[in-house]
Amino acid sequence: MADLMAKGEEPEILFWVGCAGAFDDRYKNVTRAFVRILEHVGIKYAVLGLEESCTGDPAKRAGNEFLFQMQALTNIEVLNGYNIKKIITACPHCFNTIKNEYPSLGGNYEVIHHSTFLQQLINEGKVRVAGGEAFKGKRITFHDSCYLGRANGIYEAPREVLATLDADLVEMKRSRANGLCCGAGGAQMWKEPEPGNKDINIERTEEALATGATVIASACPFCLTMLSDGVKNKNQEDQVKVFDIAELIASAENLNA
Amino acid sequence: MLSNFIFLIITVLAVGLFIWQIKKIRRNIKLGREKKINNNASERLNKLLLVAFGQQKMFKRPWPAILHGVVYVGFVVINIELLEIITDGIFGTHRVLGFLGPVYSALMAINEILAFLVIIACVIFLIRRNITKVPRLTRGPEMRAWSKLDANVILITEIVLMLALFAFNIADLKLAAISNEELAGSFPISNWLVNGLNTFNVSALEAVRSVGWWFHILGIFAFLNYLPSSKHFHIIMAFPNVYYSKLEPKGKFTTNESITHEIKAMLDPSYLVPTLPEGVEPQKFGAKDVEDLTWKQLLDAYTCTECGRCTDVCPANFTGKLLSPRKIIMDTRDRMEEKGEHPAIFRPNHYKEQGEPRVKVTEEKTLLRGYVTPEELWACTTCNACVEACPVNIDQLSSIMEMRRFLVLEESAAPTALNAMFTNIENNGAPWAFSPSDRLNWADNLFVNVK
Numbered sequence: 001m002a003d004l005m006a007k008g009e010e011p012e013i014l015f016w017v018g019c020a021g022a023f024d025d026r027y028k029n030v031t032r033a034f035v036r037i038l039e040h041v042g043i044k045y046a047v048l049g050l051e052e053s054c055t056g057d058p059a060k061r062a063g064n065e066f067l068f069q070m071q072a073l074t075n076i077e078v079l080n081g082y083n084i085k086k087i088i089t090a091c092p093h094c095f096n097t098i099k100n101e102y103p104s105l106g107g108n109y110e111v112i113h114h115s116t117f118l119q120q121l122i123n124e125g126k127v128r129v130a131g132g133e134a135f136k137g138k139r140i141t142f143h144d145s146c147y148l149g150r151a152n153g154i155y156e157a158p159r160e161v162l163a164t165l166d167a168d169l170v171e172m173k174r175s176r177a178n179g180l181c182c183g184a185g186g187a188q189m190w191k192e193p194e195p196g197n198k199d200i201n202i203e204r205t206e207e208a209l210a211t212g213a214t215v216i217a218s219a220c221p222f223c224l225t226m227l228s229d230g231v232k233n234k235n236q237e238d239q240v241k242v243f244d245i246a247e248l249i250a251s252a253e254n255l256n257a
Numbered sequence: 258m259l260s261n262f263i264f265l266i267i268t269v270l271a272v273g274l275f276i277w278q279i280k281k282i283r284r285n286i287k288l289g290r291e292k293k294i295n296n297n298a299s300e301r302l303n304k305l306l307l308v309a310f311g312q313q314k315m316f317k318r319p320w321p322a323i324l325h326g327v328v329y330v331g332f333v334v335i336n337i338e339l340l341e342i343i344t345d346g347i348f349g350t351h352r353v354l355g356f357l358g359p360v361y362s363a364l365m366a367i368n369e370i371l372a373f374l375v376i377i378a379c380v381i382f383l384i385r386r387n388i389t390k391v392p393r394l395t396r397g398p399e400m401r402a403w404s405k406l407d408a409n410v411i412l413i414t415e416i417v418l419m420l421a422l423f424a425f426n427i428a429d430l431k432l433a434a435i436s437n438e439e440l441a442g443s444f445p446i447s448n449w450l451v452n453g454l455n456t457f458n459v460s461a462l463e464a465v466r467s468v469g470w471w472f473h474i475l476g477i478f479a480f481l482n483y484l485p486s487s488k489h490f491h492i493i494m495a496f497p498n499v500y501y502s503k504l505e506p507k508g509k510f511t512t513n514e515s516i517t518h519e520i521k522a523m524l525d526p527s528y529l530v531p532t533l534p535e536g537v538e539p540q541k542f543g544a545k546d547v548e549d550l551t552w553k554q555l556l557d558a559y560t561c562t563e564c565g566r567c568t569d570v571c572p573a574n575f576t577g578k579l580l581s582p583r584k585i586i587m588d589t590r591d592r593m594e595e596k597g598e599h600p601a602i603f604r605p606n607h608y609k610e611q612g613e614p615r616v617k618v619t620e621e622k623t624l625l626r627g628y629v630t631p632e633e634l635w636a637c638t639t640c641n642a643c644v645e646a647c648p649v650n651i652d653q654l655s656s657i658m659e660m661r662r663f664l665v666l667e668e669s670a671a672p673t674a675l676n677a678m679f680t681n682i683e684n685n686g687a688p689w690a691f692s693p694s695d696r697l698n699w700a701d702n703l704f705v706n707v708k
Contacts, residue, residue: 017696019688022695023689032703036703059688061658062675062678062679064666064671065513065516065543065662069512069516096508100505100506100509104512105512146639146642150508150645151506151508181638181640185640186638186639187678190688194578194579194636196573196577196578196579196636197577199576
């Protein structure tokens with residue numbers, strides 16, 4: 001972003017990579033897949049690079065409002081400094097925080113989650129999923145992320161994106177507004193679960209496996225981790241794969257390096 | 258007439274006692290923090306129509322929704338007759354609305370059919386609670402003796418009230434038949450049952466009619482004054498609670514403004530913290546007790562009907578963790594009444610003594626720890642399933658979050674792992690211990706030019 005600024009240019013959109021997208025080895029693949037899609041459609045985008053910092057979401061959900069606001073106010077200063085208007089992110093937590101919680105602290109942007117963005121690209125014919133044959137007849141189930149679904153009412157966009165794959169989409173018992181959490185939200189990602197008799201991600205993975213799907217699609221880095229762990233725990237990692245919707249689209253578009 | 262005079266006195270006393278109780282509850286709710294909620298009246302009215310009047314969210318579970326719908330419609334429609342009962346009672350008239358002719362007939366017929374359906378619904382509800390023991394209605398440390406008794410008292414009272422109505426109608430029909438008079442109204446169920454009183458003579462029938470009538474109306478007055486002590490209070494509170502419910506996306510958590518000022522002053526020494534109006538305390542960092550919650554969060558507590566739909570969908574709860582969103586809301590109500598005032602019948606302290614040992618609270622006289630333990634709060638994934646499930650738009654999550662904030666900001670009592678996460682964000686700008694200089698490494702083996 002700083003380079004673009006130096007040239008006196010403004011990007012159409014800012015891609016907010018997020019900490020998982022930048023550091024988590026598994027989710028870096030999603031970041032790369034999404035960037036390839038951005039390149040493919042020729043949109044003028046930028047990333048903040050080293051100037052990006054945690055949105056503060058995990059701190060806020062854990063109750064540390066002070067740390068959250070420190071992060072938010074600093075990020076808003078950077079974003080406003082670059083005159084950013086439109087932000088895209090592949091993380092529902094970053095999406096929710098910037099879209100809903102930054103405005104009252106002085107950060108007003110059009111914030112789009114990558115599921116909605118991919119749906120728009122498909123609707124506009126910019127992504128045709130020519131290689132979608134690979135998924136024909138494959139059984140895919142979509143896991144709703146709480147911060148995309150219940151928190152922001154986005155249920156259809158990721159499903160419509162998956163529908164272009166011509167695959168056999170199946171729903172889990174609990175889906176959409178009744179969707180079951182993967183267990184990572186509310187900063188649970190960073191702590192051990194409280195004492196109980198089962199881990200939430202195991203419960204959810206069992207439900208996903210019960211659909212007979214060979215691909216579990218998600219649109220959230222934490223859900224991806226939790227469900228991948230769940231599949232491993234069930235010793236199903238050879239038969240069942242967990243992918244982000246951007247990875248599925250990139251692979252259907254033959255964009256994978 | 259003496260009986261009319263007695264009736265008038267009873268009516269005034271019953272209504273007066275109810276108002277006295279409502280005032281107590283109003284004062285309890287006002288213990289809460291001030292929060293302005295008055296925007297978007299049209300959207301709020303729309304919600305009121307759909308969620309409260311229309312019971313939209315009940316239909317996530319169709320069978321209970323239909324049964325509850327019967328009792329709800331029955332309650333509303335049969336209470337139209339209350340106008341007649343009170344008028345008859347005060348002025349000594351008999352079926353004063355009878356002049357409405359066919360309208361009255363239709364009203365009475367609908368009343369009878371609804372009353373009959375209400376009895377069936379209440380019997381099914383009793384079976385669900387006491388015989389099949391539907392888990393969400395019976396399990397959990399918050400479902401103590403009082404909650405179970407309360408639910409049964411309501412259901413049995415409703416059945417008895419309906420039976421009293423039928424006794425009055427049947428006796429009335431029989432008496433009209435004996436004296437060869439035409440009784441105003443149409444009574445499909447009572448007509449069907451009328452032969453049951455064939456052996457009764459006129460004075461016995463008059464007694465049945467009188468007892469049925471008095472029992473019905475006194476029952477209603479008793480019920481009215483029982484409401485503030487009961488989960489059944491939701492029949493009133495659901496309406497304001499839905500009207501004042503959150504309109505923003507569920508993912509938007511509140512921003513604590515006093516923290517914003519503090520940080521801004523820290524980042525920029527010339528920043529002027531706006532002075533608060535006289536007598537207004539700066540917002541605390543989170544909630545330890547009921548007065549730290551907003552009045553809306555306290556209103557939530559009085560609206561809860563203990564149906565357990567929130568707890569039933571809570572991922573923490575059904576994987577065996579201690580958290581039950583319903584318990585948080587019920588605890589808030591109990592603490593509010595312990596600290597403030599309590600209605601005529603319910604005594605929160607009495608309720609607390611019957612606790613199961615499952616949740617280890619302390620002796621502290623506060624909502625946090627005295628009722629709600631940190632272990633419960635830390636089990637929450639903030640997934641909003643409870644908020645989505647609540648038929649009367651209670652926001653359980655907002656109360657959980659306020660108490661978490663208190664633990665973290667006022668007591669630095671976050672779990673160790675979360676403290677490590679905080680430190681990572683502070684030092685590395687990410688919740689994991691990665692070096693911020695590695696933030697763009699994902700682009701290293703990407704075969705495109707990152708601009």
